[in-house]
Amino acid sequence: MRGTSASVERLFSSAKYVMTERRNRMTPVLFEAMTFLKTNRAYWDSRLVAKAIKTCRA
Numbered sequence: 001m002r003g004t005s006a007s008v009e010r011l012f013s014s015a016k017y018v019m020t021e022r023r024n025r026m027t028p029v030l031f032e033a034m035t036f037l038k039t040n041r042a043y044w045d046s047r048l049v050a051k052a053i054k055t056c057r058a
Helices: 005-018 028-039 046-057
Strands: none
Touching: 005 028
């Protein structure tokens, strides 16, 4: 499925709020994860993210 210019513009628009001056040393993996979570916010809550982080650290 090809992205439309509108969907790409929305992605870049939301990405500018993830990659800020204070986060300018963020790794690409963390940037991708944060952008994914921000874009798909309707499908998760803080408890689910905390559980995933705990699982990854185990």
